[in-house]
Amino acid sequence: MEITCSQRLCQILICSAVQRCRISDQLCRLSVVLKRCPDSDPPVIRVSISDTGIGSCLQEFQGLIYRRNHASAEKWDGMLFITTTSISDNEIFHYHLNFKESAAARRLTRLPSTTKNGLKFSGTEVSLSTWECIDDLVEGITCFFQKMLILKVPKVAVELVVERMTGSRENFLLAKDDNLLPCPMSNIECLALGFQDYVLKHGNMFDKQCPACLSRREHLKVGSGVACSSDSLASTGQLMEAVVIFRELPDASSLSCLRECSTTKVIYFQDFLPSVIPQSPLNALRSIDWENYGLTIKTYVVGESGHAVIEWENLPPSTHIDIVLHCYHKKVKIPRTWQKTQVDRNLAKKAVKLALDNLKERYKGTLLSAHAVKICSYALDLARTISNLILLSNDKEFQGECLSLLGLQPQQMGEGKEVEDCIQEKIIAVIEINDRKSRKSRNAPDFLFEAENIHEPEDEEFQGEEGVSILDL
Template identity: 60%
Template sequence: MDGVASVPKLCLHLISSAIQRCRMSEDLCRLSVVLKRSPVSDPPILGISISDTGVGSCLEEFKDLRYSRDWASFEKWDGELSVTTTSICDREIHHYHLNLKESVPTNMLTELPSKPKNGAKFSGTEISLSTFERMDDLLAEITHFFRKMLILKIPNIAIELVIEHGDIRGSRYGNFIQANECNHLPSPMSNIECLKSGLEDFVCKHGNSLNEKCFSCFPNREHLKVGSGLACRAESQRSTGQVMEAVIIISESSEPPSPCFSASGPKTEVLCFYDFSPCAISQSSMNALISIDWKNYGLTLRSFVDQNGSALLEWEDLPTYAHIDIVLHCYHKQYPLLYFMHLVIDIAQEMTLTCLTK
């Protein structure tokens, strides 16, 4: 991260790091985000805790964090983080204080007294901070992020989002979200199979939204036509083993499924993930999508727009009750930009899109 432009951006970055630590673990992991509002101060202080039971944190992951010196961030957050972490082989639980406002990198991190584990075998990390950010705004950002995570259907991570109110002693409201809440996944499933299943669940939700289930949009999956593709390159001087996955679904019905479905119209929001976390679409991915000869598959791309990192594709001559959904997931290490574009285009050529044509 070049800079922490806002508290929500920082929180999503810290959640993404926690996801990576969970993925590195061979055990079922829990990722918990707790928001606790205290009305004692005016304005109320919001406490944020992001914890996981994955492998212990590597302090190197914090070295690229920088505090953005814009006034909005300055007024809402002091730039300080509290870090608690331990690995399975550690005998102690380590505590650190991180000050992102510190201009000297060597002075950013302060090691605090550690605590013994007394022979216990566990690993995990907790990062906490306090801010004057509005809870409703931050909650909306994190919930939307987690709902997108469900599309990946990562099998070994249970996600928990909890809201605590400090004004009533002992009060606690929990909103529990699990990465595999939609279906029990058969084991084992490849990443691309999980992605296909997750996008199908997403399409069958209310108006393609992330928050509501709607059985009137598509009560079953008979009207879904699915195409998927995967491309990967072995490690070499040119590439470092990156994998690119893509799934396309065309939803078709002979009659209006529901008013919420027709609201999406002939536009497709391209959902993008990088290293198992939601992300904005890259310019290389956008260029690759535009370069695909869609007419070869019976589709006509009318226009494309990049709206704050979200790609919107508009189609011509789609059937009245049809909609197209696309998801891209790139993970492992980075390719050169041009090579990445070719990777996406190669997927389109390999996908079974003949079943998706008109």
């Protein structure tokens, strides 16, 4: 669905509201109310976007409009009405911004303030009028909010309310109580949890639950990774989070919702809002050595929705891979600077590799390289040969030392199959440990009965050449 001018403006205003809620670090509510005015021709829709975060400053709205001249749009009158207050203010301030005014000095009009009568609260409401179809607005904003719920933004509840001419009030979307996570969770933990909810939906749709799509979290194999930029202490600190979910479907041929299992849609978020994936993260995905994970990219494109779509060459028909990326700055400043955000290519690459390595480490036998899979196929014969050497030996001391290394008791000596299985398990474990190491660090061989912590060296750093803005939604 094509995003209209009014929908894009609403998304940008929601972006500002989310950042104000993040800075507040308190339980906040973000509401979007659409109200149809009864006596207007053509029908006018009043849009109100409010939040209970910190109060706003006018620079964030003025800077926004200078970059995007929405006033030229026929379905918006170019007016914004702003009501805002901070926790330390004694008044509620009201402003009127007219972006059709050519003289910048005359665009802002301060209206009479309202006293707070000693009450302590903060928040902002931005309202505008549009002649767009209310159903189109509902569909576009609902889809936008549903994508936001993947992030499970901590301490922020969101709702979309529609008031018709009949006086009815329809609550289309309200963040559930479990989205307001009671225990402290990091952003990457929230992202992993929300992304699991997303992939459990019917064919990755937002509003359909499908039992055939593996409706339980236990069926999902989840890996996550976070990469931080090494900027100076004075910087806001850019972070890149990545979550990779690997799932094996019970019977792919019977699932009409996931027939395209050979493709992966990469969802991208910028500063806690859905965004078009920029070129730097896209190049980072291409530069990953996917063969280390048993995968080969056949094609990759950017779809109409702004997501990257990867088609795999050798993905088994019963498996599916989902990827989400989120780039943001740890420290948020208001007013927002609506300048292009430089996305570090190496940051995206490192985050995805950390997520893939985390997944491989947590789930045995998952995402093994083709080379490791081939070696594993010989593990049974090798284990049987070693087992026979131990069991047929006449040297009791030798047998005892072997059983001790295997972690078996002397009375298990007669169980030849148990000894063989134990040896095979250890051989495969060593193969998997070595497979998790980068090619550069595979000089020293691992021992069958001694595991070491594996640390992959950092990649050389790359800097993204182009920037991306949240305005490029």
